Amino acid sequence: MDIPTLEQLNLSAAFPAISLALGTCLLLLVDLFLPKNRKYLTAWLALGGLAVSFIFNLFAYNSSTTALEGMFIADQFTGFSNIAVIVATAISILLSIDYLKRHQMERGEYYILLLFSATGAMFMAAANDLVVIFVALELLSIPLYIMAAFRPNDARSEESGMKYFILGAFSSAFLVYGAALIYGASGTTNLTEIFSSVEGILATQSASSLYLLAGTALLVVGLGFKVAVVPFHMWTPDVYEGAPTPVTAYMSVVAKLGGFASFLRVMIIALPALALPESTIAVWQTTLWLIAAATLILGNFVAIAQTNVKRMLAYSSIAHAGYILMAVAAAGTAGLGDSAAQAALIYLLAYTFTNLGAFAVAMVLEKTDGSNVTLDDFIGLSRRQPLLAFLMAFFMLSLIGIPTTSGFIGKWLVFQVTLEAGLIPLAIIGVLTSVVSAYYYVRIIVNMYLRENEAAVGDEGEALPGASQYVNWAIYASFAGTLILGLLPVLATNLVNTVNLATMFPR
């Protein structure tokens, strides 16, 4: 095997992700020399690293090329996912600075783990190879396991990390098994090459088609776990509740970003032709839309029964995974791959802003012992904190998908592509579960605005244990994103206008 030259590797196309990885390694060194009481400097340096990556991403944004011997694709899809990941990570860092200090867990490794995980998500979005997807998935996940258990001497945090780790390792094994079976069937792990071999395999009707099929199912399990769709969702509420809140906020969006980006790439680039003869609809579409429907129903209904807002948001995140999965399922209809990918990307960005905002508000109320985040703790918030209550209400409306919020744009696009794919029952389930979701989101608004706190209102300082300047920045940034995307969706849609997973490579 010839060792490729640097030019052949085309590193510059992959620079947004690579620069973040390098920056993180550098940060690991720098952190050693930072005194213990000034670890917040690591946070600022981490933000700086993200900014550098962001700038590189701008340069690479509209490229349409591969790097690292075809294993890495630099295109608009990658660029857009990178933006979402960088923004989400930056907001999470802002959320963390004060939180870590209050919980006596201020350690520089935290930010380094966060950045490594973000790097993993970026590689996942760009991966054009099953092996890279697996490695990137692990790079994304392992720091998350550790961060989930980051709160010292807190059994719930440790339980959260342990559960996440065991189940995560388990489902990663499925992913590898699936990749191996697909490799066995097609003789390649490169997504583009898998695509070109699928038809041939199906034509022979040999055992290889079963391998391809089973491999696909196993990939769905592995990726489905990462993005938390039913029935691979069960870890979500336990982990979200136990993990430190900024970590929960982070993993609720970035793990989904990475997971869905890979999901879309695998399904649209590699496996769209996995179809019955004479059919233009991929066989996995049925499975995915059934999963999506189950996810929507379970996520939304169980969220109703929650009293802890973090847990409620966990189930809501399961439900939102269901909406995004609607778009993935729609991609199974021939010709809809690109519009499905665009819809899913915009939904993800919209969800990123909104969900980070919601978690940030919950974090502001949360006390150091993890209490004070039940529904009842939101009672009368509009009197005590009118601005915070307004922002929370806005985030809730966006999660429902009310117009002028970003959530609406996401839902609109997803429903549209689902209908175009002819999945009318799924679209109707989506709409009906949105109604159900209104029930529990509005409950928070009702508590904030329509109910008076019977107990005497504590002094202002006690009422907002988690408030700090940085957290406020994070909330304002989330609000701005949610609002701007809702009013001027053209900004986001222009960013994905040439996403062409289905047509990038000559077939």
Add this chain to the structure above:
Amino acid sequence: MVEFTLISSLPFVLALLIVWPPVRALLGRGGQTLLLTSAIALMLVVYLGYFPYVANDQVLKLDLPWVEALGLHFTLYIDGLALLFGTIVVGIGVAVTLYTGFYFDDDQETGRFYTLLMAFTGSMLLLVFAGNVLTLFIAWELTSVISFLLISFKGAKSEAARVGAMRALIITGGGGLALIAGLLILSAAAGSTQFETILNTDLRSHPWYMGFTVLILLGCFTKSAQFPFHFWLPGGMTAPSPASAFLHSATMVKAGVYLLLRLEPTLGGSALWINALIGIGLITMLIGALFALQKRDLKALLAYSTISQLGALVALIGMPESAGIKAAVIGVLAHALYKAALFLMAGIVEHSTGTRNLDKLGGLRPLMPGAAVITALACLSMAGFPPMLGFVGKETLLDAAQPEGLLTTVPLIVMIISSILTVAVSARFAWDLFFAPAKADHHEHFHRPPLGLIISTGALAFMSLIGGVLLGPLIVPLIDAAVQKEFTLYLFPPEGLASPVFQTSLAVLALGGGIFAIRRWWLTWPDLPIPTGNQAYEWVIGAVNTCGDLLLRTQNGKLRHYLITILAGLALFIILLNFALGNLVQLRNLNFAFFNPPIDALRIVLILLAIITGLGAIILKKHLMAAISLSIMGYSVGGIFLLEPAPDVALVQILVETLATVLIIIMIARLSAKQREAILSVRFNHRYSVIRDVVIAASIGTVVGLFALIAVENRPVSSSINRPIALHYLQNTYRDLKITDTVGGIVTDYRGTDTVLEITVFAMAALGLLTLLTRPESRELIYGKAVQDIDQDFKKQVRLAEQAEREYEKELGVAQNERAESRMSTPLTRKIAALVLPFALLISAAHVLYSGVAPGDGFTAGVVAGLAVALWYVVYGYFEARERLNWLVPGRVVVLGLVLTLANAIMPEVFGGQFLEHITLSETWSPAGLHFASTLFFEIGIFLTVFGGSSIIMEAIAHPRELEERDIE
């Protein structure tokens, strides 16, 4: 058109302006009232001026790309119908805006209300002018949300008010989502989201007609408070009166009616349309009128009467051949005028007397003569008294419902009954409030309403009169623009009194008056036992909650259940996918000819044993028993391998099984008595969980087994050698490598790179465990230090903890001989253990040395030695074992092994060979059948890594640090 759009966006601009407190402060209350009222009045004038442009079915259009790439447009589509509704919105809006300026006592509230009011006006205009599905939907949901904010404007003081506000939002907002689903499907059917295209497409025969029509009707019916969704409207009466007048009678609740009118040319006329609209409309009309009759609360009475009117409008739109459109349009206008006036009047009465309860009110005429006249006018219009506009509305209504057969007389009868009841309701409102004798003395806390309130209310009421009297010049042009059909409109029929419709109208008035006269008799009747949608709503909400609770039970926090779910899901998906791809993979084509092993007794016994113990692992009730059963299964499988014959694989299988068993035993020994109790006790009680586990295990087993079968049948054929790889290896190992053990050859040479990587991963995992399983403080104490350096204090702590543990066990009644440690540490076991380690090392050495010619290799050697170490920890206990194993520093062993392996792989490259090149010496020198080659060092490296790694694991698990934190209270 651009001017029109700019003018129409004025309310939004004003809302944004007065949302800022400084602007509010600058303007003051009077300034705000003046500015907003004149702005809305200006809009009214402009809109009226635009009517000529939309006459004769002309349409004004504006199309701005919003998100062009995805086909989202911001489009306005203004025809006569839209402009009429827009005019109603701003017309009523002028009065409501003026009224608001005098209604609130608090300046702050006025400002807040104005902001919402302007935002609502803008949204409502957007709704009626919307030119495509999306624009309409956005406006639709905006009005729902603002309505919610207005209902909860004063803060919901009571639980009932909260429920009401939430109910209104869920029903109208939810209906909106049904609407968007319907509209999207409609757009897909019509091929465009633009109304212009949709309205010019006949969709009545489209295959999806049923689906989208039902969804759209759901949206319209919820918004326009049709039975069975009508109950949210009375619940929304906690809103301030101007909001009730504007949103909940004149405009927002008419949005559904508007959309029905808008889509009637495209969707109307089908059986579904006619039956649904007339059926639901009539029920709503009747129920609304009936419920309104007995209400004591002024606003509740008006709310139910509004529901009744909305029902009438919906029924009219459903009339076949668009017969009722004229009546519906005029009905919308007439109703908006008189009902808004009455709601505003209810606000005035409450403002002046402090109550809205008819039982406490009465005789207000001397106090408020002007209000009495206004109320009388509005009520006359509502009752349909000539020459009011309401009379025209009632006449056209009855005219449209003229029967053509027996069946169609039903609508007419229902409409007549409802109209009679409405007359009685109107009379109650006007008469009982102003003219009947007072039931309480209002003079004490009465205060005169501000003139602004009276003027704004009066304007609306007088419009009802003027509209009727000057029907031709004033109203007809508006209706003419809105109704596409030819029509005639008159106050008094040309036939005069001979007209049957006119006679019916008069009869209705008389009968209504009669019913009103005997009100003392029926007013105290109990409420009619008609099921309202509210019970259904409560039921649905309850069911939704129950569903949530039931689904919640799937989430019990137990890891093993989560794993079960993942496995079950996987099995399900593979089965599903297989069905989907059914005719591609035909399992019956499988050829079992290859599967032809010699059948003998031992084989059968081992297979049965594996199956039985596998089942045992699932159904045995104690954890320990299940674990042991699992190990026996592993040994049986090892035995089967041995018979195959695959001695290498069998060896590894048996050793790994032993290692796992030993690990379990050590862990059980290390657990506290309480935890041990839990692990040794029954692990489940539920019979069903056993069945479930068996089913899941069986399906996963089947799936994996299937893969295996197919894999065996389709043995991979290497393209370069063109025959099964296994055969190739078996035949060529000796030629290539000069060794006889093919497995060893594969591991060390053919797939040598894989082995190098694997062993690296193994070493990393072991070192990772070292950090994961130890705490920093105890690591400093124990690892990497000779045992005599171990802190004596720590030892003491451990001893104390152990003692406490024993006492606790005594309390529990655990007999001494049942204790794991004491049972294991007897003189005999100690002797055996002392012998086992050297022997094990000897066996390991043999394995390594003969790896090239016999089964066994560095890996098995490492495991064997590791097992012996494990035995020491079990028998001697942690401290003694550490003392005896002082020479063993596992971390260093791992590193040494890894370095050796890597060096062996890289060395040849240094001397000009290839990576991992095989160098054999055995041809020149092979004492005692040994095989000397570079692979030997490779095997030694593997041995050291595995041995060190397993020692690390054993030490970490046997470490007594857990004792420190034992739960021994």
